[in-house]
Amino acid sequence: MIELQGVTFVHQNGVKALDGVSLKIDAGETVAIVGENGAGKTTLVKHVTGLLKPATGIVLVDGVSTTSVSTAQISRKIGVAFQNPDHQLFSESVEEEMAFALRNFGFPPDLVEERVRWGLELFGLEEYRKSSPLVLSGGEKKRLTLACILAWDPQVVILDEPTVGQDSIQKEKLAQTIRMLSSTGKTIVVVSHDIEFLWPIQPRVVVMKAGKIVGDGPAPRVMQDLSLLDSARVVQPQLVALHRGLSRKPLEPFVDPLDARRWLEADLK
């Protein structure tokens, strides 16, 4: 679905944001990209969407190089929810905001109406349908941006720091949405510092450091590699740290806090 081959990118200020990055993401995969600030996570995402073009190397989306098509064409397949929702909200009402991309992609009016209604219901935003998106709270704006993307049903959904400004209930809802989308066969890419949010989703984890991919694998393997996490300045999830600290423990780290509680209670007995 998405393939980067030896991608290098240097910013105008001379900083090498990506350094020979090669990555392949298959259709239906859920991938988390983690790493400290400036590791190159967002730059990588911008290459996938065609917003940035590689200095060297190639980025393929569905076998097509991003240099040969416009970002708008790529967007039909790849929806990105950027970190700051205030960078995209501009319409008079929430429903107009949702319809914006659908109209850009040439959806017929009845389908626009249907997709808008579906998105608003999915994210609990029906009551704000006629409100200005600018008066929504931070969390609501974030949900709206996600609803805007899912409305056109892209094959790949990229979420850039989706948990910023979200309370714990919204985070849980977001995690459920990701699982739901994943179960429908969507490819999900989550760029996040929020390891505690990512851990229960159990994605494939790609660790970045100084523009390079330094780790790639299933969450249980990557999150137990302390030297890798330390070198990339990524904190180990609490449940993994708890598992590491136990003298008698199950083979795999706990995914759910309730699992950990049950184990500990049974162990104490």
Add this chain to the structure above:
Amino acid sequence: MMWLSGGFIFRRGTSAYHRLDPRVKLLISVLMFVTTLLVRSLYELALVLAFMVLVSAVATVLRRVARTMTLTALFSTFIFVINFLVTRDLGTSVLYALRFVAIVVSTSLFFITTSPDELEQVMKTFRLPRDVVFAFVTAVRFIPVMLLDTMQIMDAQKSRGLELDKGNVLRRVRNMIPILIPLVVNSVVRSGELAEAMESRAYGAVPKPTSLVEYRSTLTDRVVALTAVVTFAFVAYSFYYILPLQFP
């Protein structure tokens, strides 16, 4: 966009020109500006532009000044066309178009070599009201931030299928609405947040706050300022009494 904006935005430098007292840099820019207005022929303008290039080379900002010139090319072309249509005089039209470039470069040279902090000190020297100084310097300081905002907004909208480069002029103008509205809204929100942050840090608590940095002119600054004034006087004199005889 960021490439072009480099022609107006300050970046730290280590050249002798960067190290000059900001008031001297302002004086040089003002003198260049006035000289540009005194110009009456292409020969004179060529001299002024050559001098600006020389100053840019000393300040090691030649490439960035070239960006300034690129940015002004569109407007100066417009000036040229309008003048040519009205006067039908090629020389005068070129003179006015290039004069505009020279005016912008003289201003740009000051801004790309003077930090907002130095700018603040310069404005305080003229005893301008503190609020006016703060508002102006903040506006200058926020130009790069707004540019970054603009780029991020453009990225976000392009990712939603907006094609900025397609369609006729009217369509392209309409396509700017999804860029401009978030930009204006963000700027208004940011200015409100900034005002609250400044008030919470005692802005306006005393009528005359102290300053961390007090600029004092060095001997070099005074020599450069004097040289600039003398050169200006000579150039202005030559424009009216020497060059017209050589190049009538």
